[in-house]
Amino acid sequence: MSGRAFVFGDNIDTDVLAPGRYMKGPVEELARHCMEGIAPDFARTVRAGDIVVAGRNFGMGSSREQAAQALKILGVSAVIAKSFGGIFLRNALNLGLPVMVCAATDDIRQDDLISVDLINGCVSNETRGVTLPAEPLPAFLLDMLADGGLVPHLEKMLASRRATPS
């Protein structure tokens, strides 16, 4: 996928991504407040296909998967960061939001046009004409992403188990 870069720093936490005061309501409403504590215009200006680019430990903190779900609802097509909070990374993949570790995110500026190759593990900065190495996901997670996340993946798995009784 390719899109416009939205650049953030280190240690973006889940309270910023999914503010607690909106947690009991519908997630579509919560998504409108995603990042508002540090980037009040983000939810309004992010467009379908945009790619979130961050530093270290993106999504640290809570296990609330609304942090990843909010980005997906806003149309974010992928998140690349130097590292991720472990639970956030799993949540994102489970919800079908592609994420990839890339050590060189400092070479991406706000609004650069970038494309992400999950299979080969690289990020192309088309605005600057450079290709940045990244860490490809294991094959079984790529399969899950291709299915659209954990739930459709499990649907497929359970259906095939039912089709072939042991």
Next chain:
Amino acid sequence: MAMTLAEKIIARAAGRAKVSPGEIVTCAVDLAMIHDSGGPRRVKPILDRLGVGVWDPDKVVLISDHYLPATDEESRNIQRVTRTFAAAQGISNFYDAQGICHVVLPERGHLKPGMFVVGGDSHSPTGGAFGAYMFGVGATEMAGVLATGEIWLRVPDTILIEWTGSLGAGVSSKDIMLFLCAKLGMDGGRYQAVQYAGEAIHALPMQERMTLSNMAAELGAQAGLIEADAITADFLRATGARIDDAMIWRGDANATASEHHVFDATTLDPQVAAPHSPANAAPVSSHAGTKVDVAYIGACTGAKLEDLRMAAAILRGRKAARTIELLVAPASLRDQEIAQREGTLDAILDAGGRLLPNACGICAGYGDTRFGENVTAISSTARNFKGRMGAASSQVYLGSPYTVAASAIEGRIADPREHLPEAPV
């Protein structure tokens, strides 16, 4: 081949003779803990879509703690969904408004060494204090666990954190964790398994160890393990848990840690973390004198019985400053009842403390009670991220229950060692 405690538990859960760091394995889950936020309201629609129920209701513990007290229709609806799910799925281990999941789970005897446990909350590493491999996941992942009884895992390497010596008077495990957050960073745990060791650790009572494991989350670790010992066994025996094989769950002496850090507990000062990160921790002297409006003793990290006892040791016979709002939300109903019986709770309330419900409360930031604009607070909780516990303009400092209590007396951040009662002669 020698294995660490984490590797041994994961190997057993994966049905393998051995595992090595970096391998991806599928593990059978011994126990799944869910709460009212990431639990039924989020997992039920997924289970319905998959057309399955909970794989083994006896291996599920459901605890309501986030949207309590249910003061609005949305929260009341979440509680209704939670209760209905427990009944429909035949989950008998359902604790409704009994306290915070990480504290209720072990106090009701659900944890023991060697277990492989998944929790639907980021502070699930708390269970590692009992020598269990316990970690947090989000709701969709939990729905997968509830449907299949299984979860994948990348076998972590083990980061050994050893504390020698012994903590001084007025210094606690919370100070250890704030120190480690500053020293190693919020991602120092690299989503691997932290293991705490050393004489200072094994001298601690169970609930103090739980604070260490709990805040492994703030180090970015997947789990925070402590090998069981006689103190673990005594705690488990009192809960009625079966402990026949508890003590076999130890790492091999020659197992390899990827990192080995050694610190001296004897020289550790009380720590205070400035807004807006636990990693902004420094000795209390760096912040002493900062005026605060609210002193909050709450959450799974900071309001267990042992935490209440620390606060009471400082507050007994004293009064909070008139400018201070002192709030206490005991982490479980059972801990509150014991604190009530032994006089611990009265010591805090007589000092001017206001009692709040046994729930996640201000720490989760989900309810009505939140810090207002420009409020400065000192809190015994785990996270002071911007806007988490209240308005984005509120300033939250983190400290131990001792430090929060001493600060309540002075109305400004204070060194608890100056407020300890005279030692008995």
